Amino acid sequence: MSDQIKLSAKDVNLWFGSKQVLKHINISFPKNEITAMIGPSGCGKSTLLRSFNRMHDLSPDARIEGKFALDNLDLYQKGLSVTQVRSRIGMVFQKANPFPKSIYENINYGLAINDVPKADRPGIVENALRESYLWDEVKDELQKPATRLSGGQQQRLCIARAVALRPEVILMDEPCSALDPVSTAKIEELIVKLKKDYTIVIVTHNMQQAQRTADKTVFMYLGEVIEHDTTDNIFNHPKNELTANYVKGHFG
């Protein structure tokens, strides 16, 4: 496994209005690894995740300080288009959110937005659906409304939508929190397989999920990174007492 840093945040502070949500965050994610972010609700892990693809640009009362980088690219530098950032850093949301359009259109939309030549699109759509192990289930009904798929299928469609753009990083914000165990298992399997092509950061409340999928795990508490280590160390040999208590289920 390479130790090349793909994504990093340096000296990050973030406020919503007057409330400081992230405090002095320094963190980096190695290439082609899965990093899980765990911590009690409200600890800022989703907020941190969303600041990497600049989702906070949409909330007028968010104020961000610090440096975010993808490779050596400063993600918040002046003149850099946010749409470029988001096509390199894909995102899968907590609740599957397919567009109220057909399955095909759901993936085609991102391609059209990013000016992928028309002739290439059907191939890319198929490829993305294969990569997210959805192809065999939907290949005969690509024109069906995506909202009629099951919850797990919808979430895999959202993953397909993200990978279709060939991002370098995929951010996942509790992608399985609304799914049943079978769908969750499928998605976890998918996430692990995607690792060879993508760098993945996944926010999760599910301790087992972090242990099953992640190479590294970050424990956050009250807007700070408490501990960042290999998943094995975090769960079996935590250095910090807070981490130990959290992974043992004593709070949170």
Next chain:
Amino acid sequence: MKLALREKIDHSARLLFRTTGLLVIAILGGIFFMLLWNTVAFFLKVKPMDFITGTQWNPSGSKASYGILPLLVSTCLVTLGAMAIAIPLGIGTAAFLSEYAGKKLKNILKPMIEMLAAVPSVAIGFLGIVVLGPGIASLTGEPNGLNALNGAILLSVMALPTIITVAEDALHGVPQTYKEASYGVGASKWQTLIKVTIPAAAPGILAAVMLGVGRAIGETMTVLMATGNASAFPKGFFHSVRTITATIAIEMGEVPYQTTHYYALFAIAAVLFLITLAVNLIGEHFVNKFRKYQAA
């Protein structure tokens, strides 16, 4: 004793509310019945074909003619003109309010737009005569500016609050997750608005348009004041027209009761009623569709 009193109050309250509820239905039914009754009386005297296809409305001539076409065309002309202005403007404003305007600006603008609906129609008609009319006249070289265009512009102003308010609600009601998904694949604000938000809000926007049309078709005082009211067959936007509503308002006060002319006015009112009913039903249909879609 107390219990008996409470039951008595309860009973009479139920009686009161039932009466008021039934009263509304009775009034509505009465109006409808009166409209129908007089319309039937009219068609006993004039052939329906002459009414529908007649190109002349001249009830007081030596040879009276009761063709609804010029009135219907006038109404359609003014309404279509009003919608051509109000729909793009209304949807644009709604999109601005819901997607672009800051919270502060929105909090000022929305009540102002709603207040626009409270301006009496006679005041808007007044503006049409003293401001818009001379303006149109000097631009077009016509002797006066009281024509279909004038009425259309005024009606668009009157329909705007309805269209903006309902369309804004529809756009605002599009789930944030759709927008996030769109931004997430790199779409810009404009692309998200055009390709995701507006299509998702389409039923609500259609409802807004239909309610706006309903408002414009039924409006009387403004068009009466601003469109010139020539009973000749309308030739275009720069000519004076006379809508169904204006015709009824002008002639009803002077017509002798129980004459063919009197019945004729009820007949055109019935036509107007059918049109607005259809428009409102379509609007309601889309509103319900939008609600269902939102709940899903």
